Amino acid sequence: MQDIYHNLFDLVTFRHSVTHTPAPLGFHQHQDQYEIYFFLTGDVHYFIEKQVYQLQYGDLLIMHSNELHRPNFQSKKQRYENVVIHFNPSLAEHFNAPHFDLLGCFHNRAFGERNRIRLSQPQIDDIMKLFERMGLHRRPQAQPGSDILYLSTFIELLVFINRAFQNQDKQEEPAVMPDKLSALFAYIDENLDQDLSLDVLEQVVFMNRSYLCRLFKKHTGSTIHEHILFKRIAKAKQLLREGSTVTDTCQLAGFNDYSNFIRTFKKAVGLPPRQYQAQQRRV
CATH class of the missing domain: 1.10.10.60 (Homeodomain-like)
Known part of the structure; x- marks a missing residue:
């Protein structure tokens, strides 16, 4: 287990970005990495495999390593803000419980389907607090032990996402793909x-x-x-x-x-x- 902690910040990367000139991004996958994408502002259609999601404030996207995806920016002069987390799934597997799979939301669905979780306002408030804590623990001036708190907050985030995934309407599908x-x-x-x-x-x-x-x-x-x-x-x-x-x-x-x-x-x-x-x- 101690090898997991050798370089924790490389196993779970956290990025909160804001830009008015988003750079075009082509089709891509993340080999051996899973992605959590939280949308805040912008005019973006997000392509994942055979679906296109027209994003709105508070939308959460989840992609495992084999799912092809790319953002399609509808406006290049509009504020674009998001939070993106990449992580090695082997890390989460060490914290699974017999009754709760931390990677269930990535695995227990059809390939390229149900990637979007549409959060309620209270859920948006809760996940924003988790992101804020992760950001604080990552600061260069963070105190000793912050990497442990960073990890525990990330595990809490995975629990939150899986609960939201389990409670969402399974029939909800994007409607913008002809x-x-x-x-x-x-x-x-x-x-x-x-x-x-x-x-x-x-x-x-x-x-x-x-x-x-x-x-x-x-x-x-x-x-x-x-x-x-x-x-x-x-x-x-x-x-x-x-x-x-x-x-x-x-x-x-x-x-x-x-x-x-x-x-x-x-x-x-x-x-x-x-x-x-x-x-x-x-x-």
Whole structure:
């Protein structure tokens, strides 16, 4: 257990940010990290897998490491404020109780669904107090023992989030994603190893490619090509972790050209596929 405490602030990172010029952020995942995102102000549509959440003050988002997500800023000249926490799930597992799973809200739901928890005003007040305490314990001038208080407050936060998740309406779903795009996302996920050119996709959803591209950009803030590329890279990483050869991974993830796969993977991940696989085996 003492290894957990060796560098606690690296295992649970806390950031409260305010900006009037949010930098564009592409599709991403957090390998071996879970994310808690609390929205305060701005005009943001948040894409997670096949859903788009139109955020309002006090919305809480939860994402585990395999869920693809990105914010889509509707206005670049508006105050944008949020709180973001990333943490290693292995940390929370040490504090589970037989009757209470601290990671239940991340695991006990369908992939890419029920990521948003819409909090009441009293709940917003309570979670803001927890964030304030975490921020205070992280200050450079904090007294000895603040790392322990930081950890205990974080565990309290996970209890709070799981209770809110369990009590929310399970039927609540975002309504800003057109059915055509939902069908497109499903087709892409199920056919990553197939031809996903615009020639094919416009036939799948019975929509002109120009309009389809504009609709996709409007709701996700990105392009269809970028989305497909990231999904294929994510699939390749999964296959490599599971022991597939680099050659098989190239084909199964939908990269028809081996050299292009090596080059694209290295650019996206920072390591060539074989080196990435070797690194994962050592973890």
